[in-house]
Amino acid sequence: MGEIAERYRRRAEAFERKVAAVRPEQWDNQSPCEQWTARDVVDHVVTMHGVMLMPVARTLAAADDPLTAFQEARAAVEEVLDDPMLALTETDTPTGRLTTEQHIDQVISDDMVLHGWDLARATGQDDTMDPDDVERLWAGTAAIPADLMEKFRTPGAFGEGIEVYGPEVEVPADAPLQDRLLGLIGRQP
Incomplete structure (x- = not known):
């Protein structure tokens, strides 16, 4: 397993723990992101996972439960990171041409750290x-x-x-x- 995949897994595990710790009544709590609730934060992270999968012709199935949605998105991205052919597929991004794994690292892997803070703040967890x-x-x-x-x-x-x-x-x-x-x-x- 490469450094990017390891970093993604570590960060995804931390984010998933935060999602799993959200109580049902907390999903509508305001997050530090002005326009987003706690649920919106998770929805954004899941949506961005789907965006990262598009260049390798992968999609995510819809899931109503935020934890299930994140777990499925995480599994799909980990599958891509574990396949060297998919992970090293190059794609054009807003910041230039990157491999899929580099794009994952720079966008959703980083997002899980920052939005993990947002989710923790919105739901009273350790931030x-x-x-x-x-x-x-x-x-x-x-x-x-x-x-x-x-x-x-x-x-x-x-x-x-x-x-x-x-x-x-x-x-x-x-x-x-x-x-x-x-x-x-x-x-x-």
């Missing part, structure tokens, strides 16, 4: 992110060129209804790295 993930995400996000970061902050720049990051939230320079990362992507830590 501490893995410190290694925080460092990796900070390094990658802080290195995004200003013009591309501006595009990431522009609602609809990558398609109707898609907003990658919100406006930056000022966080003290000496704040914990997790808080600085969250502020950089537009979250109030």
